[in-house]
Amino acid sequence: MPKTDPLKDNTRKWLYLILLSLVWGSSFILIKKSLLGLTALQLGGLRIVFASLFLFIFGYKSLSTITQSDWKWMAIAGLLSSFLPPLLFALAQTEIDSGTTSIFNSVVPLFTTIVGMVLFGVLVTKRQILGVFIGLFGTVALVLAGVEFDPDQNYWYSIFILLSALGYALNINIIKKHLTHLSPLAVTTGSFAVAFVPALLLVLYSDFFNEVVENKEMHRALWYLLALALFGTSIANIFFNRLIQLSSPVFAASVTYTIPLVAIMWAVLDGETVNVYQLVGGGIILFGVWLVNKRKR
Numbered sequence: 001m002p003k004t005d006p007l008k009d010n011t012r013k014w015l016y017l018i019l020l021s022l023v024w025g026s027s028f029i030l031i032k033k034s035l036l037g038l039t040a041l042q043l044g045g046l047r048i049v050f051a052s053l054f055l056f057i058f059g060y061k062s063l064s065t066i067t068q069s070d071w072k073w074m075a076i077a078g079l080l081s082s083f084l085p086p087l088l089f090a091l092a093q094t095e096i097d098s099g100t101t102s103i104f105n106s107v108v109p110l111f112t113t114i115v116g117m118v119l120f121g122v123l124v125t126k127r128q129i130l131g132v133f134i135g136l137f138g139t140v141a142l143v144l145a146g147v148e149f150d151p152d153q154n155y156w157y158s159i160f161i162l163l164s165a166l167g168y169a170l171n172i173n174i175i176k177k178h179l180t181h182l183s184p185l186a187v188t189t190g191s192f193a194v195a196f197v198p199a200l201l202l203v204l205y206s207d208f209f210n211e212v213v214e215n216k217e218m219h220r221a222l223w224y225l226l227a228l229a230l231f232g233t234s235i236a237n238i239f240f241n242r243l244i245q246l247s248s249p250v251f252a253a254s255v256t257y258t259i260p261l262v263a264i265m266w267a268v269l270d271g272e273t274v275n276v277y278q279l280v281g282g283g284i285i286l287f288g289v290w291l292v293n294k295r296k297r
Contacts, residue, residue, distance in 0.1 A: 009246050012242075012246055013243055013246040013247045013251070016239050016240075016242060016243040016246070017243065017251075017254075017255055017258075018258075019239055020236055020239055020240055020243065020255045020259075021255055021257075021258035021259055021261075021262055022262055023231050023232055023235070023236045023239075024232060024236055024255065024259050024262075025102065025258065025259045025260070025261065025262020025263045025265075025266070026231075026232065026262060026263070026266060027228055027232035027233075027236075027263075028089075028093070028098035028099070028101055028102050028263040028266070028267070029098050029263070029266035029267065029270060030224050030225075030227055030228040030232060031043065031089060031090060031093050031098065031228065032093055032097075032098045032270070033221065033224040034090075034221045034222075034224045034225045034228060035090065035093060035094060035221070036217060036220070036221055037215065037217035037218040037219070037220055037221025037222070038208075038218060038221045038222075038225065039206060040087070040090040040091045040093075040094050041087070041090075041202055041203075041205070041206040042203065042206045042208045043086075043090040043221075043225060044086045044087030044088075044089075044090040044091070044199070044202065045087070045199045045200070045201075045202035045203035045206060045208075046199075046203055046208065046222075046225055046229070047086045047090075047199075047225060047228055047229045047233055048082065048083060048086050048087075048192065048195050048196065048199035048229075048233075049196065049199050049200055049203060049229075050225065050226060050229035050230070050233075051082075051192055051229040051230070051233035051234040051237075052192040052193065052195065052196040052199070052234075054229070054230055054234045055185075055188060055189045055192050055234050056189065056193075058185070059185045059186065059188065059189030060189065062182075062183055062185045062186035062189055062190075063186065063189055063190060063193065065182060065183065065186050066182060066186055066190050070178075070179060070182065070190075071190070073174055073178040073179055074179065074187070074190045074191060074194060075194050076170075076174060077170075077171045077174045077175060077179070077187075077191055077194075078190065078191035078192065078193070078194025078195050079194060079195065079198075080167035080168075080170050080171045080174075081167055081168055081170075081171035081191060081237075082191040082192050082194065082195040082237070083194070083195035083198055083199060084163070084164065084167050085164040085167055085168065086199075086233065087202070088160040088161070088163055088164045088167075089101065089160070089161065089164055091157065091160045092104075092157045092158065092160040092161045092164075094157070095153060095154035095156075095157040096153050096154070096155065096157050096158060096161075097153060097267060097272045098263060098266065098267045098270075098272065099260075099263055099264040099266075099267030099268070099272050099274050099278075100142075100146065100153065100274075100278060101161055101263075102259055102260040102262075102263030102264065102267075103142060103260050103264075103278060103281065103282040103285070104139070104142065104158050104161040104162065104165075105161055105164070105165060105256055105259060105260070106135075106256045106257070106259070106260055106282060106285045106286055106289060107135060107136070107139055107162065107165045107256075107285060108165045108168050108169060108256045109135075109254050109256060109289045109292055110131070110132050110135040110136060110285075110288060110289060110292060111165050111166050111168070111169035112168075112169040112172050112173065112249050112252075113128055113131075113132055113292050114132060114169070115166070115169040115170055115173050116169075116173050116249055119170075119173065120173045120177055122173075122249075127291055128291065128292045130291060131287075131288045131289065131290070131291025131292035132288060132292060133288070134284060134287060134288035134291060135284070135285045135286075135287075135288025135289055135292070136288070137284060137288075138281050138282070138283070138284025138285035138286075138287070138288060139162070139281070139285055141280070141281045141284060142158075142277075142278065142281030142282065142284075142285070143155050143158055145277035145278065145280070145281055146158075146277070146278070148277075150275065150277075150278075172244055172249045172252055173249055175187060175241060175244050175245075176244055176248075176249045180244075180245050184238050184239075184241035184242040184245065185238055187241045188234070188237045188238045188241050191237070192234070192237075240252065240255070243255070254289060256289070257286060257289060260282060260286075
């Protein structure tokens with residue numbers, strides 16, 4: 001194993017965290033714009049297909065480093081993080097604003113802690129457990145406030161976001177425990193290799209190829225989708241897998257601290273309204289995440 005410089009690694013992990021916040025924070029508005037010309041199934045499937053093709057071009061050689069025993073974990077991680085979330089986020093944003101979706105996504109560190117504790121034997125403190133309960137309370141409060149004060153949105157669709165968050169949490173712990181010996185490019189390319197075939201079948205099922213020729217709205221949406229697939233999916237996942245290797249699972253998941261700030265900025269610029277109840281619910285969630293991440297002095 002090559003020697004690492006702790007100071008440089010610490011600088012790199014914060015740099016990756018900032019870059020991911022900007023890229024993933026912008027992905028919610030790109031999903032919203034893509035849905036103006038594509039269905040949720042088309043968007044989810046094409047996002048994976050385009051990202052996979054890009055990764056295959058640059059990362060196909062890295063697949064040779066993945067052993068047969070690695071592929072078992074790669075298959076699980078790929079379905080949980082590279083196949084389901086792009087589809088579930090697209091479904092969620094057919095009924096929920098992009099800014100609200102990003103707030104719900106903040107539960108990823110909480111779910112990461114729960115999964116690590118229950119399934120991977122990660123030791124947690126009483127403070128972290130308290131943080132998880134506070135964060136989950138904020139999530140419930142956000143749903144209830146949305147149902148009460150924002151009836152135009154169907155908050156039942158937040159279930160899709162929470163399922164995505166659970167998938168990301170499982171993926172983070174799997175990579176940290178079983179796949180850190182692989183390069184970030186190998187992990188990302190392998191993960192999307194798993195997701196590619198079911199995503200392509202989804203695109204075929206959605207009747208995309210019969211509709212795209214004469215549908216001008218679909219043509220415009222594809223530009224947003226390409227940006228989403230290239231930057232918000234393939235490149236971002238390489239950065240994220242590197243971040244997981246450089247840091248703890250919970251630190252990697254804490255990218256969701258700043259994602260809502262970027263996403264809400266784009267949402268407001270696009271004419272969405274963010275009410276005080278959403279901000280309070282999001283604040284409670286992030287306070288819980290802060291408790292989960294807070295180190296003892």
